[in-house]
């Protein structure tokens with residue numbers, strides 16, 4: 001697995017807790033949906049982050065939520081423009097298969113920064129037949145919303161009535177039956193993934209059509 005040093009081009013604060021880190025891409029090649037391990041080049045410490053940017057861009061971007069008690073996300077937040085970060089990868093299998101790329105109806109379900117791989121999908125492939133459910137607490141956490149077609153995007157805000165749906169993605173899915181032929185991609189925290197997988201399976205979606213990426 002290759003590790004290479006990349007330079008920080010920009011840190012873009014989206015909300016008090018969440019930011020985008022943009023790096024020079026160099027020759028880093030990946031499939032949309034994959035993640036990389038970002039490492040402190042001095043200590044070797046690192047964590048996994050899904051790639052937010054598309055495979056068409058010159059820069060490599062990651063969407064990071066700062067965890068107040070977390071070591072690495074706070075280290076990333078305080079990086080200066082021009083400093084170096086080691087990137088190992090790409091890694092992972094949360095990528096679109098032939099059928100998904102060829103017009104099959106897809107359901108993307110994300111919580112929080114779990115929107116990253118979906119952002120990379122829609123920015124990389126222009127003809128996907130998708131719907132996305134993005135679960136967040138407050139409406140200002142609708143990271144990357146502009147990249148999604150407004151008819152294909154539903155914001156599920158659980159703590160204020162300002163999204164398209166007031167409640168968690170799992171509540172939405174309990175109230176709205178999904179087509180059993182959908183291929184579903186789920187990304188975010190493990191509680192959401194477990195709950196939503198059960199709901200989808202009880203709707204008749206087969207386990208091989210439920211693909212998951214667990215963040216924590």
Ligand SMILES: Cc1cc2nc3c(=O)[nH]c(=O)nc-3n(C[C@H](O)[C@H](O)[C@H](O)COP(=O)(O)OP(=O)(O)OC[C@H]3O[C@@H](n4cnc5c(N)ncnc54)[C@H](O)[C@@H]3O)c2cc1C
Pocket residue numbers: 035047048049050051062063064065066067069070071072073074113114116213214215216
């Ligand atoms: C495949 C994969 C892809 C990932 N992609 C992303 C990504 O695109 N963006 C991103 O922000 N994180 C992502 N993560 C999580 C990331 O790797 C780190 O775990 C996270 O940034 C916390 O690191 P830390 O050192 O600050 O906290 P740590 O000291 O490692 O953890 C502190 C606590 O925070 C919890 N925690 C970890 N991640 C989160 C989170 N996102 N929200 C709430 N609590 C959390 C942990 O369970 C732990 O209890 C991904 C994880 C995996 C496995």
